[in-house]
Amino acid sequence: MNVSGKTCSGTLYIFLSGELDEYSAVRARSEADELIRTHAGCSRVVFDLSGVHFMDSAGIGFLLGRYKQLSRSRTPAFIRSPDLAADKILTMSGVYSLIPKI
Amino acid sequence: MNNSMYLKIPALSENEPFARDTVAAFCVRLNPSLDELSDVKTAVSEAVTNCIVHAYAGREGEIEISCEAEGDTVHIRISDSGKGIEDVVRAVEPFFTTLEEEERSGMGFTIMQTFMTSFRLQSAPGQGTTVYMSKKFSVQDAERARADAV
Numbered sequence: 615m616n617v618s619g620k621t622c623s624g625t626l627y628i629f630l631s632g633e634l635d636e637y638s639a640v641r642a643r644s645e646a647d648e649l650i651r652t653h654a655g656c657s658r659v660v661f662d663l664s665g666v667h668f669m670d671s672a673g674i675g676f677l678l679g680r681y682k683q684l685s686r687s688r689t690p691a692f693i694r695s696p697d698l699a700a701d702k703i704l705t706m707s708g709v710y711s712l713i714p715k716i
Numbered sequence: 717m718n719n720s721m722y723l724k725i726p727a728l729s730e731n732e733p734f735a736r737d738t739v740a741a742f743c744v745r746l747n748p749s750l751d752e753l754s755d756v757k758t759a760v761s762e763a764v765t766n767c768i769v770h771a772y773a774g775r776e777g778e779i780e781i782s783c784e785a786e787g788d789t790v791h792i793r794i795s796d797s798g799k800g801i802e803d804v805v806r807a808v809e810p811f812f813t814t815l816e817e818e819e820r821s822g823m824g825f826t827i828m829q830t831f832m833t834s835f836r837l838q839s840a841p842g843q844g845t846t847v848y849m850s851k852k853f854s855v856q857d858a859e860r861a862r863a864d865a866v
Binding site for chain 1: 729730732733736751754755757758761762765768769818819820821823824826827830
């Protein structure tokens, strides 16, 4: 799992790639949190999942954890480009009602 | 005689990709679609995560995985010898988790139930947990066309 960040017009894009499971979520969490800390003034955060080719419920936990953290600073979060399998899990778990897909 | 396989691994989270990829490799000869294969991998990943996170809770232990192919269906059994589940009915409810402070979604069993054709859970406190799951694969178009041509 690789995590990288990029900012553009006040939006922090967090690009995730690889497999997001219980094993990889630990590192993904700390790296994403570091990016969020570094860009604390951003107006919104977009999680780009286009590089994620496997995700289980650890991915749901990861996204909801970041959402809770961002909501403390009232920073909206969004999800972009999940593959079909990730989209299925995110839809069934209702994640999009908190972190909309754009 | 049905084809089968048996895998025994230590309950280490780094073994999760190995476990789901091994089961997926076993399933490939049943000619699943990519979506169906993805469903199986996700369900196996959830079951193995439960063994590591809940059953053994970071302690040492072993996870046993067995698969059997029966026609176009794969039967998967994943078991541990960990602490077991006190309330099996509650455990399978969507969003129920005993580890809320750890960013758990409580969706593991719901995903197994939804993604697999059949699902059964057997557990008791102190007696470990066994998950039985089956997935019936739809015969792919190319395969069907080949069968029709014969």
